[in-house]
Amino acid sequence: MALQIISACVNCWACAPLCPSQAIYEASPHFLIDPKKCTECDGDFTETQCASICPIEGAILNSQGMEVNPAGSLTGIPPEKWQSVMAEIRAR
Amino acid sequence: MMELPVIGQSVAAPAKGGCASSSCGSSDDQLSHLPESIREKVHNHPCYSEEAHHYYARMHVAVAPACNIQCHYCNRKYDCANESRPGVVSELLTPDQAIKKTLAVAATIPQMTVLGIAGPGDPLASPERTFKTFEELSRTAPDIKLCVSTNGLMLPEYVDEIAKHNIDHVTITINCVDPEVGAKIYPWIFWKNKRIKGIKGAAILIEQQQKGLEMLVARGILVKVNSVMIPGVNDEHLKEVSKIVKSKGAFLHNVMPLIAEAEHGTFYGIMGQRGPTSAELRGLQDACEGDMNMMRHCRQCRADAVGLLGEDRGDEFSLDKIEAMNIDYASAMEYRAQVHAEIEAKLQAKQEQKAQFVPLSSLHPQRKYRSVLMAVATQGSGVINQHFGHAKEFLIYEASSDDVRFVGHSKTELYCSGGDSCGDEETTLQKIIRALEGCEVVLCSKIGYEPWGALEAAGIQPNGEHAMEPIEEAVMAVYQEMIAAGKLDETEDVAYAHAS
Known part of the structure; x- marks a missing residue:
């Protein structure tokens, strides 16, 4: 039972001080969660702290490997809209 | 010497802390x-x-x-x-x-x-x-x-x-x-x-x-x-x-x-x-x-x-x-204090000149001329000291019968200089002209032949005659030239009309 930080992380430091288990540590190229220490905040908070402050969609996975904050859930940008605008920019 | 008026300077601040004069807040x-x-x-x-x-x-x-x-x-x-x-x-x-x-x-x-x-x-x-x-x-x-x-x-x-x-x-x-x-x-x-x-x-x-x-x-x-x-x-x-x-x-x-x-x-x-x-x-x-x-x-x-x-x-x-730098901050602080004192002296002198200013409107109370927006290319120190082609932004001043006031700035390289992949195919010169929309004059230290013509065609008069002069004095001087040439005789606010 542990969360995981993946490559989308931008190293903003917001999560690390919030972790009740000190499971998050600075690493290269991005922050990591020590799976042995992570408790998914069980017993400390009702919501996983790192995933509740993380501003980057898709950067944190739950123990099933699913994105805790999927595309569009934080920015409000519909994923289809994002795709079409990016395609437009590439086409220029 | 002509000096710019300072808005509100002659107006005592009311007790509430706001300003009674509509021209205050410059x-x-x-x-x-x-x-x-x-x-x-x-x-x-x-x-x-x-x-x-x-x-x-x-x-x-x-x-x-x-x-x-x-x-x-x-x-x-x-x-x-x-x-x-x-x-x-x-x-x-x-x-x-x-x-x-x-x-x-x-x-x-x-x-x-x-x-x-x-x-x-x-x-x-x-x-x-x-x-x-x-x-x-x-x-x-x-x-x-x-x-x-x-x-x-x-x-x-x-x-x-x-x-x-x-x-x-x-x-x-x-x-x-x-x-x-x-x-x-x-x-x-x-x-x-x-x-x-x-x-x-x-x-x-x-x-x-x-x-x-x-x-x-x-x-x-x-x-x-x-x-x-x-x-x-x-x-x-x-x-x-x-x-x-x-x-x-x-x-x-x-x-x-x-x-x-x-x-x-x-x-x-x-x-x-x-x-x-x-x-x-x-x-x-x-x-x-x-x-x-x-x-x-x-x-x-x-x-x-x-x-x-x-x-x-x-x-x-x-x-x-x-x-790689080795900083001795104690001696740096002495040098800094010197530089700051020089700047303060300069500002003090400027302030004293301003106090002697007589607004145009008090000399010609019977005439009211419309205001004019002018763009200025500067690298600092409050003077016109930048070549038109080197300016990444222009300061915008508004000249009127009462005063010269700073009203904003226009960036000409719009937040990105990443080359042709950024933005549309508009040329840099066209972008600058669009950024200066509403201005009737652009003051700079020097300007090339090509942009001169294009600016003039767009109704913006380039002016390189006030290089190294204090900005507000130069803006006021150009404004007076425009009055003398009869360019500001209309009563409607043409400057804003053609900005919209």
Whole structure:
């Protein structure tokens, strides 16, 4: 039972001080969660702290490997809209 | 010699602290009604005093990466050397690196009077890093003013810590006082261990901002309020914001234009929310000005900017370069004091000249001429000293029968110089002409043949005859030439008519 930080992380430091288990540590190229220490905040908070402050969609996975904050859930940008605008920019 | 009038200077400040004269609140004299103790604090602060920004420099150190809210104009993934938006940085610093960089810059650029922490996240969301930097600098470099910029969410909690470190300038970004408007700007905040979305989150943020503002004012800390103007979202609403923050004691309001391009990957950029035109921005600033002092010279600089406003010398102070520098700050401080004294003498002389000014309207009370907008290319020191082709921005001045006043600036390289892939196929010259829309004259030290013709064809008269002259004097001289040539005889406000 542990969360995981993946490559989308931008190293903003917001999560690390919030972790009740000190499971998050600075690493290269991005922050990591020590799976042995992570408790998914069980017993400390009702919501996983790192995933509740993380501003980057898709950067944190739950123990099933699913994105805790999927595309569009934080920015409000519909994923289809994002795709079409990016395609437009590439086409220029 | 002809000298510019200073708006409001002859008008005694009314007891309420506002200004009775409609011409009051000019950027040039925006500080005149403030008590001496406050003027002393801001007279050499480039972000607070329009006058000071021609002479004094500032720097930001990017020590605070974390943020506790999301704004629709921000994208936390962004890092681009060609970008000049707030919140964008190239290199995150530890507090120790930030202290070293600050001392290196202060020794190299003695005009640097102000150190700010403005991100790239929210400084109060990284409190240990932010306050460690301030604490050390207040000890080793007492001649540097310290400032912090915040979204306000954690302000009530840290007001006492701010007071303790001698930070006497705080900027709060307040885009709204209505949670329904707020929900269109802030999709979520992080508050008491939870992510809170929508109106509920916006309401908490607004409450904290207002409380923080009141607490700072109660402790005698100067507060500037920044607002981002988002057409159709908060543009009308900002007039109310301006009234409220003024009534609570903020001493300066800075309305900035939204910057939103699809390439930035922000909500507003992707969704096609447009920013205001220069004329719309000036219009809102004018509308708010009746209520409080408006700041018009903000350059919306990066969270790691170094130098005079509008310039960025950050490249000279990268981590590897400052590692190699050996700074003797005690002797640097002596040199800095000398340079500051020279600048003060210059400003004093300018002030004395201004006091002798006789407004045009008092010489010709029977005639009223329409006002004219003029663009100026300058590299600082308050004089016209830049080649047209080298200008990345132009300062905009408004000349009228009563005075010359600074009303804003136009960037000509619109936030991105990343080459042909950025923007459309409009040529640089066409872009400049569009940025100068509404101006009838452009003053610069020199200008080439090709742009001369194109500007003239667009109704903007290039003028290189006032090189190295003080800006306001030159603008007034050109205005008088226009009057003498009979160009301003119409009564309607043509300058604005053709700007729209």
